Amino acid sequence: xxxxxxxxxxxxxxxxxxxxxxxxxxxxxxxxxxxxxxxxxxxxxxxxxxxxxxxxxxxxxxxxxxxxxxxxxxxxxxxxxxxxxxxxxxxxxxxxxxxxxxxxxxxxxxxxxxxxxxxxxxxxxxxxxxxxxxxxxxxxxxxxxxxxxxxxxxxxxxxxxxxxxxxxxxxxxxxxxxxxxxxxxxxxxxxxxxxxxxxxxxxxxxxxxxxxxxxxxxxxxxxxxxxxxxxxxxxxxxxxxxxxxxxxxxxxxxxxxxxxxxxxxxxxxxxxxxxxxxxxxxxxxxxxxxxxxxxxxxxxxxxxxxxxxxxxxxxxxxxxxxxxxxxxxxxxxxxxxxxxxxxxxxxxxxxxxxxxxxxxxxxxxxxxxxxxxxxxxxxxxxxxxxxxxxxxxxxxxxxxxxxxxxxxxxxxxxxxxxxxxxxxxxxxxxxxxxxxxxxxxxxxxxxxxxxxxxxxxxxxxxxxxxxxxxxxxxxxxxxxxxxxxxxxxxxxxxxxxxxxxxxxxxxxxxxxxxxxxxxxxxxxxxxxxxxxxxxxxxxxxxxxxxxxxxxxxxxxxxxxxxxxxxxxxxxxxxxxxxxxxxxxxxxxxxxxxxxxxxxxxxxxxxxxxxxxxxxxxxxxxx
Amino acid sequence: xxxxxxxxxxxxxxxxxxxxxxxxxxxxxxxxxxxxxxxxxxxxxxxxxxxxxxxxxxxxxxxxxxxxxxxxxxxxxxxxxxxxxxxxxxxxxxxxxxxxxxxxxxxxxxxxxxxxxxxxxxxxxxxxxxxxxxxxxxxxxxxxxxxxxxxxxxxxxxxxxxxxxxxxxxxxxxxxxxxxxxxxxxxxxxxxxxxxxxxxxxxxxxxxxxxxxxxxxxxxxxxxxxxxxxxxxxxxxxxxxxxxxxxxxxxxxxxxxxxxxxxxxxxxxxxxxxxxxxxxxxxxxxxxxxxxxxxxxx
Numbered sequence: 001x002x003x004x005x006x007x008x009x010x011x012x013x014x015x016x017x018x019x020x021x022x023x024x025x026x027x028x029x030x031x032x033x034x035x036x037x038x039x040x041x042x043x044x045x046x047x048x049x050x051x052x053x054x055x056x057x058x059x060x061x062x063x064x065x066x067x068x069x070x071x072x073x074x075x076x077x078x079x080x081x082x083x084x085x086x087x088x089x090x091x092x093x094x095x096x097x098x099x100x101x102x103x104x105x106x107x108x109x110x111x112x113x114x115x116x117x118x119x120x121x122x123x124x125x126x127x128x129x130x131x132x133x134x135x136x137x138x139x140x141x142x143x144x145x146x147x148x149x150x151x152x153x154x155x156x157x158x159x160x161x162x163x164x165x166x167x168x169x170x171x172x173x174x175x176x177x178x179x180x181x182x183x184x185x186x187x188x189x190x191x192x193x194x195x196x197x198x199x200x201x202x203x204x205x206x207x208x209x210x211x212x213x214x215x216x217x218x219x220x221x222x223x224x225x226x227x228x229x230x231x232x233x234x235x236x237x238x239x240x241x242x243x244x245x246x247x248x249x250x251x252x253x254x255x256x257x258x259x260x261x262x263x264x265x266x267x268x269x270x271x272x273x274x275x276x277x278x279x280x281x282x283x284x285x286x287x288x289x290x291x292x293x294x295x296x297x298x299x300x301x302x303x304x305x306x307x308x309x310x311x312x313x314x315x316x317x318x319x320x321x322x323x324x325x326x327x328x329x330x331x332x333x334x335x336x337x338x339x340x341x342x343x344x345x346x347x348x349x350x351x352x353x354x355x356x357x358x359x360x361x362x363x364x365x366x367x368x369x370x371x372x373x374x375x376x377x378x379x380x381x382x383x384x385x386x387x388x389x390x391x392x393x394x395x396x397x398x399x400x401x402x403x404x405x406x407x408x409x410x411x412x413x414x415x416x417x418x419x420x421x422x423x424x425x426x427x428x429x430x431x432x433x434x435x436x437x438x439x440x441x442x443x444x445x446x447x448x449x450x451x452x453x454x455x456x457x458x459x460x461x462x463x464x465x466x467x468x469x470x471x472x473x474x475x476x477x478x479x480x481x482x483x484x485x486x487x488x489x490x491x492x493x494x495x496x497x498x499x500x501x502x503x504x505x506x507x508x509x510x511x512x513x514x515x516x517x518x519x520x521x522x523x524x525x526x527x528x529x530x531x532x533x534x535x536x537x538x539x540x541x542x543x544x545x546x547x548x549x550x551x552x553x554x555x556x557x558x559x560x561x562x563x564x565x566x567x568x569x570x571x572x573x574x575x576x577x578x579x580x581x582x583x584x585x586x587x588x589x590x591x592x593x594x595x596x597x598x599x600x601x602x603x604x605x606x607x608x609x610x611x612x613x614x615x616x617x618x619x620x621x622x
Numbered sequence: 623x624x625x626x627x628x629x630x631x632x633x634x635x636x637x638x639x640x641x642x643x644x645x646x647x648x649x650x651x652x653x654x655x656x657x658x659x660x661x662x663x664x665x666x667x668x669x670x671x672x673x674x675x676x677x678x679x680x681x682x683x684x685x686x687x688x689x690x691x692x693x694x695x696x697x698x699x700x701x702x703x704x705x706x707x708x709x710x711x712x713x714x715x716x717x718x719x720x721x722x723x724x725x726x727x728x729x730x731x732x733x734x735x736x737x738x739x740x741x742x743x744x745x746x747x748x749x750x751x752x753x754x755x756x757x758x759x760x761x762x763x764x765x766x767x768x769x770x771x772x773x774x775x776x777x778x779x780x781x782x783x784x785x786x787x788x789x790x791x792x793x794x795x796x797x798x799x800x801x802x803x804x805x806x807x808x809x810x811x812x813x814x815x816x817x818x819x820x821x822x823x824x825x826x827x828x829x830x831x832x833x834x835x836x837x838x839x840x841x842x843x844x845x846x847x848x849x850x851x852x853x854x855x856x857x858x859x860x861x862x863x864x865x866x867x868x869x870x871x872x873x874x875x876x877x878x879x880x881x882x883x884x885x886x887x888x889x890x891x892x893x894x895x896x897x898x899x900x901x902x903x904x905x906x907x908x909x910x911x912x913x914x915x916x917x918x919x920x
Contacts, residue, residue, distance in 0.1 A: 014626050042896040072763055072778050073912055082779055085762045086755040088808045095626060097806065109783040116785040237639040242672040250668075252636045252787075281631050281667060292628070293635035293668070306643050330783050344788045347643070405788045412792040417785045 013223050016097045018114050018147070021124035022134035023103035026155045028081055030124065030193035031100050032065025034215065035089060037200045041068065065193075082107055084114040093219040105134060108377040109330040112141050112417060116403070120149040120221050122214075123174075127157045127166050127190070131173045137363040139174075140379065143181035144326055144419060146399060150178065150186045151217050158192040162205040180366055187217050230290070231315040232256030232264070233401065235346035235391070236308045240295050248279065248295035249304050251347065254400035256312060258296065259287040263313035266304055267391035272313060273298040307348030309391035309401065317391045317401070320423035327354070327382050329374040331408070331415035336373065336505040340539045341415065343386060345404035351387035351542070352406065358382060373502050383424060387542075395419035409535050410589075442522030446480045449621045450519045452544060453612065455528045456537060456591060457554030458583050459569055460561035462600050462608075466554060467528040469609040474524060479622055482518050484511055486529040499580040505536055512540035519548060524621065532588040547619075552612060553594035558583045560601060623818050630811060631664065634803035636787060637766060638668035641748055641801050642675050644791035648748035648801070649741075651920060652678040652698075652705070654690045655867040656823050657752035657804060659697075660812055663821045664803060665750075666701070676750070677704035679740055683732040684709060685720060685869040687845050693824040706744070710736035720871040721850055726910075728872075734919045738774045747793060750801045751920045756808045760912035766805050772796035774918035800920070813890055817883040826864045827886065829878040833857035840874035865890075 019027040035041050041049070045068070053064040066081075075082050081102040089096050099118055101111040115121065121142040125135055142150065152174050160166045171188040178186045189198055190209055197203030199214045212220065233254040240248040262275045277297035280288045288294045296310065304310070311317040329335050335354060343352035360371035360380040374380045395402030406416040443450050453470070455463040467483055474481045490497070494510055497503040508531050518525040531537050541549040561583070562570040573581035580586040591597075596615060598608045616622045641648050650665060652658050665674040680694060698705040713731040720728045741749060755762045760778065767789040769782050782790055791799060804812075816823060834841045835849075835857050842849070844857040849871060851857075862875035863886075880886045911919075 014629070042893070044895045068759075070759075072760060074779055083763050083781060085759075086806070087762060088756045088806075110781070113783045113785060237636070238643045240669065240672050246671055248671075250639050252632060279670070281628060281635065291632055293632040293639075295670075342792065344790065347640075399786065403786050403788065405785055405790060407790055407792055412790070412794060414782050414784075414790045417783065 014095045014097065015120060015218060015221055015223055016099065016118040017120040017122055017151075017218065017221075018099045018101055018118040018142070019122045019124065020101040020111055020115070020138040020142070021103060021153075022126070022129070022132045022138075023080065025103060025124040025126045025129075026066075026193045027103060027122075027124050028066035028068075028070055028085075028100055029064075030122070030153065030155065030191075030199070030214075031085075031087055031098050032068040033193045033196055033199050034098070035068055035087065036063070036065055037196055038089060038091060038215075080104065083110045091215065091219060096218065101138075103134060105137070105377060108137065108141070109328075111138060112145070112328055112330070115142050115145040115147055116417070117145075118147055119223050120151065120218075121147045122151045122153050124153045124155050125170055125174070127154050127160045127163075127170065130170050131177070133364050135174075136177060136366075137377075139177055139181055140361070140363055141328065143183065144328065144379065146395060146419070148182075148184040149221055150183050151214070151221075152186055152188040153214065154188065154190045155193055157190040157203075157206070158195050158197060162190075162197075162203065164190075164206075164208045167209075177366075187211065189214055189217060230255035230398070232258050232262065232310075232312040233317060233393075233398065234258065234294070234296065234310045235348070235400065236304055236306055236310060237347050239305060246297070247301075248277075248297050249310060250293075250295045251310075252293045253288060253290045254346075255290045255398060257287055257289045258294065264298070264310050265313045265316040266302060267309045267311060267317035268319040268389045269303070269308070270316065270319075271302045271304075273300040273302050275299075307346070307350075307390075309346060311391075318393060318423055319389045319391055321386045321389045322355075322424035323384050323386075323392060323420045324358070324422050324424060325382060325384060325404070325418040325420045326379065327374065327406075327416050327418040328379050329376060329416050331413060332376055334373045334375045334501070335380075335416070336502040338502075338505045338509045339533075339535055340387075340409065340542070342407040342409055343384075343390075343404050344407065345390055345392060346401050348390050350390055352384050354382045355385045356383040381421070382418075384418070392420055392423055394422055409538060439520045439522060442520075444522075446522045448479050448522070448524060449619075450522050450524055451548050451550055451616075451619075451621050452515045452519055452540070453524070453526045453550050453552055454515075454531070454537065454540060455526065455552045455554055456531045456594075457556060458558060458561045458588055459530055459581070460564045460566055461554045461556035462605060463528040463530075463554045465605050466552075466598065466600075466608045466612070467526045469605055470612050471526055473609060473613060474616075474622065477622060479524055480522065481524045481526065483526040483528065484515060484518075486511075489514075489529075499578075499586070501533075501580075501586075504533065508533075508536040508540060512536075512543050515540065516543050519544060524616075530582050530588070532582045532586065534589045534591070537591065550596065550615070550619075551591055551594040552596040552598060553591045554598050554600060554608075555590070556600045624814075627811060627815055627818070630807055631667070631815070633806065634664045635668040637789075637801060637803040638665055638674075638750070640767075640787075640789050640791065641750060642669065644789070645748040645799070647744070647746050648676045648750060649679045649706070649744065649746040650674065650676055651737075651749050651751045652680050652694070653752065653867075653920075654680065654686070654694045654824060655752070656812055656816060656827060657754065659821050659823045660807075660815055661750070661752040661804060662697070662701075663819060673703065677706050679706045679708065679744075679746075679749070681733060681736045681740065682707050682709045683728075683736070683869050684714060685732070685848075685871060687824075687826055687843070687867065687870045687873075689826050690824055690867055693822075697822065706740070708736055708740035708743075710739060719848075720869060725872050729914065729919070730917070732869075734914060734917055737920065738918050741774065741798065746798065748791070748799045748801055749920075750803065752804050753802050753920060754804050754807050754809070754812075758911045760915060764802065764805070764915075766802055767791060768800045768802065769793070770798045770800060770918070774798065776800075776916050776918075778912060778916065810887070810890055813883065813887045817887060823883075824867060826867055828881045829861050829863040829885075830881065831859045832862050832875065834860050834862060834875055841877070842873075843870055843875055845870040865893075 087098040099114040101114040191198035279295040359368035393401040573584040
């Protein structure tokens with residue numbers, strides 16, 4: 001017999017809704033009107049509104065209701081919304097959280113922030129302007145984030161003389177879009193936020209409109225049912241271990257029900273156990289359901305840590321290291337495929353990179369367009385590869401295990417949000433062939449320890465000269481070596497690559513993988529590449545085993561390199577004949593923790609190579 | 623308890639556990655008020671049977687109500703938690719008081735500077751605070767995990783996007799995050815929760831006869847003899863309570879008969895002014911709170 005579930009009676013259902021749409025469509029004014037007419041504004045706030053309206057209001061001789069929501073100084077000065085504002089109110093019917101999103105394209109990532117986790121989106125359209133690019137973009141982002149209820153608020157209808165034809169035309173155009181985006185419901189309402197028509201009260205001039213007022217529509221909207229009927233899933237946030245007698249796994253139940261005695265499987269390891277104790281928000285319980293924050297104790301001493309997912313044994317959590325996902329790009333700098341990022345999914349943090357952009361979306365025409373990269377606010381459908389298997393689910397069935405973010409490894413900025421369409425099984429079909437002769441045995445035969453000497457620095461800094469000298473000396477010592485030189489590799493393996501940021505990342509990835517193969521063969525591998533980006537050098541480092549990667553910073557000031565200009569490249573770059581030249585119009589990010597730092601202004605190439613050889617001896621490579 | 627409050631509680635606990643898992647050295651900003659009481663209660667729930675894996679920090683301006691300090695010490699001792707109290711000693715030495723330097727300058731020195739000193743000295747990488755989005759317009763704009771630069775500044779025009787519950791807690795050396803588990807609670811939620819969970823709160827929230835003077839239409843409690851009285855100004859006993867707690871010279875009382883949590887809830891629901899009306903520092907200049915927050919205030 002199953003244990004009784006905690007009840008959810010007496011709940012004033014909470015609706016989280018977003019207001020979005022293009023600039024100046026009146027989003028903040030609509031929220032302001034709702035708060036104002038519902039008498040939800042305190043006297044001191046009303047007095048402040050009157051003062052503020054007089055100073056920075058945009059409504060002649062009246063209250064500028066948008067100022068109730070636009071809380072930042074810069075917003076009030078410019079009369080625009082920059083970031084999402086959260087407003088809380090309640091009517092007799094239910095509680096609300098209104099999430100007011102900015103309309104400017106520049107602030108799309110803030111709008112997307114607001115769209116994640118709301119039940120309903122109010123998409124505003126200015127009756128005089130109709131459906132705009134930004135309306136379409138916001139509608140698409142809402143669809144991407146899984147918001148499937150929409151109120152289409154055709155605002156400023158007063159300025160069209162309350163014209164029903166205008167309303168009908170806009171509604172029809174939006175419905176075409178809505179069908180493509182597969183919203184579950186769309187309610188179109190003609191209204192005037194400024195005058196209050198059809199917000200709380202029916203508009204006297206719109207006898208032709210028989211649908212609900214804005215507030216009625218909000219009060220009637222169904223709230224997404226809890227995911228209690230789905231299989232049990234709980235990503236582990238934190239391991240609770242106060243003493244040797246207690247070991248609990250804390251997390252929020254993402255879906256389903258947990259009951260004492262239930263058999264569970266832990267992903268990604270597929271370890272089996274059963275639930276022994278459940279500690280909920282109210283104390284020990286026999287069962288807990290989705291949405292509750294709990295601590296579970298299992299029957300067995302199994303290895304579970306943050307990032308793992310505890311799931312029902314009968315329907316185990318899917319695991320993969322490759323997914324296809326819709327991605328919204330949020331960074332100023334465009335997406336370079338292949339660059340390693342940090343992925344946060346559920347409670348797991350792993351390394352991940354975009355391996356392929358299948359297509360980008362033109363938000364205006366809804367067309368799929370071929371793309372090599374994604375720019376700020378662009379949406380694309382991509383393949384991603386993770387550096388280890390993770391528990392996941394398609395976003396459609398599970399928002400907790402289907403949504404992820406990508407974080408830049410250097411700046412720590414959140415550069416993308418993604419929703420998983422499906423997992424790719426390629427990794428499991430392509431098994432690793434175990435070989436009998438391994439790196440260690442190959443190295444022993446050569447009487448050396450393999451490593452990568454990664455020379456980075458500006459063009460003309462002396463990387464190749466120094467690397468060449470070192471290879472000659474190692475050769476003379478009877479050591480097995482190979483030198484991968486930037487220019488030479490570009491003639492062969494990488495001849496299909498150019499010099500854009502995207503191609504530079506791929507260039508380094510291929511060289512790093514090649515260097516890894518050479519190290520595996522037992523060879524001391526010298527790589528002489530400008531390799532201007534820290535994140536790519538880190539990628540190379542992480543491909544190799546701990547201690548195998550020695551970064552050698554050949555540090556020559558730009559002026560000195562330019563004075564030497566052995567290949568005449570700086571002259572050409574200055575003349576504009578070469579684009580994306582490192583140091584001139586493409587950045588060089590100097591290493592922060594290089595194993596060797598060669599300041600060539602004070603060193604001859606011989607002295608520099610002495611330092612490197614000495615280091616190889618010290619570390620036992622030769 | 624309503625499902626609404628249970629969900630808010632679950633969300634707060636989730637945020638706490640993310641903080642504990644992702645940060646090296648977090649700290650709970652304990653300011654003794656009702657929101658701090660709820661914040662502390664939730665921290666106990668989130669980690670039970672363990673103790674919260676972080677200490678409490680109180681920035682003592684030396685101008686807090688005496689009953690607040692007594693309540694603080696009693697709670698920390700009862701729960702067996704480590705309490706760090708920090709005062710800006712330079713500010714004390716310079717004689718900075720709300721009466722001599724004005725509320726704005728005083729707050730900068732004794733609260734914001736003091737906070738930054740404490741965070742830097744202990745190298746805390748995450749400070750957990752009880753701010754709610756319904757309190758004030760600039761707070762309504764803030765993320766749950768709100769990034770701060772190495773000099774503790776907030777850049778409201780360039781906040782990290784925040785999706786679902788995937789909080790980006792990654793920072794470089796010296797940078798920090800302010801975490802707000804109560805972001806989505808309202809004042810009414812806080813009171814309802816205090817009543818249902820029987821959470822101890824400072825006695826100043828309950829109406830009692832207290833000595834007050836009236837200044838600019840606001841009732842200021844005479845908590846000790848450091849408050850300079852104007853000629854002819856004599857404290858009178860009135861039945862008052864406080865909707866929020868801060869430094870006594872800067873926190874106005876309201877006349878009230880509410881001496882139980884139930885009565886306070888009834889009063890709160892009927893209130894015609896916001897709780898922060900009595901906080902002078904919110905109003906000392908336009909965009910006050912945002913400005914203070916950009917400089918490091920909570």
